[in-house]
Structure formats: C-alpha cells, structure tokens
C-alpha cells in the first residue's frame with residue numbers, strides 16, 4: 001500500500017506537487033489528522049504517528065494515475081478536451097457582479113443562482129485574506145460569494161500581493177470544514193488540478209466528496225509567482241509601472257489593465273519563468289472533468305466562455321440563463337460556440353504538448369522544486 005511517504009518521494013520532492021490540498025483534505029476529513037498544509041503551501045506530515053497507512057491520500061493525488069481510467073470512464077471523458085455538452089459565452093446579468101469579476105462574473109452569477117434556488121448551501125471559493133494572500137474559503141452566504149469574485153486589488157495594497165491573486169491555493173483543503181459545519185451541498189470552484197483531486201475522491205466514494213453538488217473548473221495556463229525581480233522584468237516588457245495596475249488576466253495573452261483604461265497585452269511566454277514548477281508538467285487546461293469549465297479565452301472583454309460537461313452542469317446553466325446569467329446573443333455570431341471550443345482545443349493541445357516535453361526532459365534533468 002502506497003502512502004503519504006510515497007507521495008513525498010514521487011510527487012513532492014521532485015517538485016510535482018500542484019498544492020491542490022487533496023491529500024490533506026482527505027486525511028483530515030476521515031479524521032486521521034496525519035497531514036497539514038505547510039507554510040510553503042505544500043502538504044507535510046503533521047503527526048506521522050497518526051498515519052494508519054490507508055493509502056487514500058496517495059490514490060487521490062492528481063499526479064498519481066491509479067484512479068484516472070475509472071474517473072474518466074465515470075465522467076464519460078473523451079479526447080481531446082473531455083466531454084462537451086455545450087459551449088458559449090455569457091456573463092452575470094447584474095452589473096454589480098460584473099464590476100469586480102475576473103471576466104464576465106459568470107462563475108459568481110451561477111453560484112448565486114444555485115444558492116438562491118436552494119441547490120447549494122455554500123461554495124468553496126478563493127478569497128483574498130490580506131494584501132499578500134488568497135486562501136481557500138467556504139462561502140456560506142450570497143455576500144461571501146460576491147466578496148470572493150475576481151481578483152481586483154486595492155492599489156493601496158502592496159503590489160507583491162498580485163502574485164497570490166493568481167496562486168491556486170489548496171481549495172480542496174477547504175472541504176474539511178464541510179464536515180464540521182454539516183453542509184451537505186456545496187459547489188467547488190477550482191483549477192483543473194483541484195477538480196481532478198476531488199473527482200478521484202468521488203471515485204473512491206470517500207468523505208467529503210459526497211457533500212459537493214457542483215464542480216466548477218477554471219481554465220488554467222499555470223500558476224505564477226510574481227516576485228520582485230520578475231515584476232520588474234514584466235513591467236519593462238510591458239512598458240508599465242506596477243502602481244498603475246488595476247487588474248491582470250490570462251487569456252490568449254497576459255493582460256495588464258491600467259488605471260487610465262489601457263490594457264497591455266504580453267505574450268504568455270513572458271510568464272514562463274514565473275510559472276510554478278509543477279505547472280510545467282500539468283496537461284489539463286480546461287478542467288476536463290468539471291461539471292462546467294470557465295475562462296476568458298474565446299470571449300470578448302467582460303464576458304466569460306464556458307463548456308458544460310455533465311447533464312447536471314448543463315441543467316444548472318440553463319436554469320440560471322435569463323435570471324442571474326445573460327448569454328451572448330448567438331444570432332449575432334452563430335459560430336460562437338465553435339470558436340470557443342476551437343480556442344480551448346488549441347490552448348489545451350499546446351499545454352499538453354509542452355507538459356509532455358517537460359516530462360521527457362525530467363528524465364534527464366535534476367528537478368528543483370519551487
């Protein structure tokens with residue numbers, strides 16, 4: 001039986017840990033309490049004596065392929081980007097939701113709809129908890145769901161906090177409080193690696209996966225660490241200064257929105273050196289096993305593109321459409337959903353090819369974890 005000890009050797013020490021928090025969430029939820037998230041965001045032993053060597057943490061790790069075939073089969077996954085029931089472009093109907101959203105506020109609008117119609121009683125999101133940090137967060141009211149949208153920042157805050165705005169924190173880890181709070185139906189919002197860890201828990205049928213009613217995945221090019229030297233490099237490349245920046249976004253380009261309303265578009269490769277090490281080996285761009293996947297790619301500014309993947313996800317979207325969600329008029333652009341899918345397939349193929357190349361190189365190189 002492989003345990004966390006093997007995760008340390010196979011995943012964490014070689015720098016392949018996505019910091020999704022799945023292993024810790026599982027060990028905590030089943031009340032073994034052997035693991036915790038360390039200050040660097042990676043899992044570690046909290047009390048090795050408590051480990052009963054059940055092997056569950058090893059099985060749910062997205063870097064471990066053991067449960068992958070069964071998980072994909074269960075979710076009717078198909079190449080090249082997973083199951084697709086529908087695709088399109090939409091945004092929150094309410095301008096107040098859109099105002100501080102990352103793209104069109106579609107994720108928040110859907111969460112609010114599910115909450116108001118009694119289909120969820122909470123949502124695992126990410127919330128800024130200070131100028132430097134975003135943390136996984138269990139939102140249990142419409143106000144808390146609203147607060148967690150987007151990642152606008154107050155320019156009075158230190159710009160170093162920008163990096164954390166794009167850091168995927170251990171959202172799956174936030175599932176543990178579900179048990180103590182007795183919530184039975186929550187939505188999980190996360191990056192593809194977080195969604196994968198959750199789906200593996202579901203395949204195993206272990207707590208707290210039964211409490212998650214909806215899985216909302218975000219497209220993901222990577223997770224970036226904006227340290228001082230890299231920030232200077234980016235500012236030079238984009239000809240801007242950080243005190244002018246009001247928002248950043250990753251779509252076809254890395255976009256930097258400035259106070260004067262202009263937007264700098266930088267090639268995504270400028271972010272390569274800022275990318276978290278494990279992200280270089282990640283093959284999932286579009287959260288292929290989510291109920292619905294979301295991103296800015298393929299959508300005009302101020303809108304979110306989406307792919308529904310399960311009947312449950314599609315039904316939730318259709319139910320919210322015309323209420324909290326406004327869909328872009330398909331008559332104006334009948335090829336819109338094809339364009340979204342083409343853009344996502346291109347980005348996904350690029351990410352997969354790069355990840356495979358990096359894995360091949362891994363055999364030759366010594367890996368240094370960031």
Ligand SMILES: Cc1cc2nc3c(=O)[nH]c(=O)nc-3n(C[C@H](O)[C@H](O)[C@H](O)COP(=O)(O)OP(=O)(O)OC[C@H]3O[C@@H](n4cnc5c(N)ncnc54)[C@H](O)[C@@H]3O)c2cc1C
Pocket residue numbers: 100101102103104105106107108109125126127148149150151165166167168169171189190191218219220221222223249250251252294295296297304305
């Ligand atoms: C690390 C990362 C990389 C991304 N890369 C791309 C990309 O390459 N291309 C692309 O098109 N889109 C990418 N996205 C998705 C995009 O930034 C938006 O999240 C998406 O378009 C939804 O926008 P929205 O306005 O509908 O969401 P909003 O209504 O603003 O809601 C966003 C929701 O996501 C939650 N959230 C934010 N950050 C995290 C996080 N790190 N972990 C878990 N939940 C989080 C928020 O709490 C909120 O609930 C990325 C997102 C992240 C977090």
Ligand code: SF4
Pocket residue numbers: 002003004026027032033034035050051052053054055056057058
């Ligand atoms: S008790 Fe099980 S889940 Fe917890 S660390 Fe040990 S093997 Fe992993």
Ligand code: SF4
Pocket residue numbers: 007011012016017018019020021022023024043057060061062063197
């Ligand atoms: S389950 Fe997630 S946090 Fe745990 S070792 Fe694997 S990638 Fe890292």
Ligand code: SF4
Pocket residue numbers: 018168191192193194220221222223278279280282283284
């Ligand atoms: S690229 Fe995105 S999905 Fe992949 S490991 Fe990094 S944060 Fe997770």
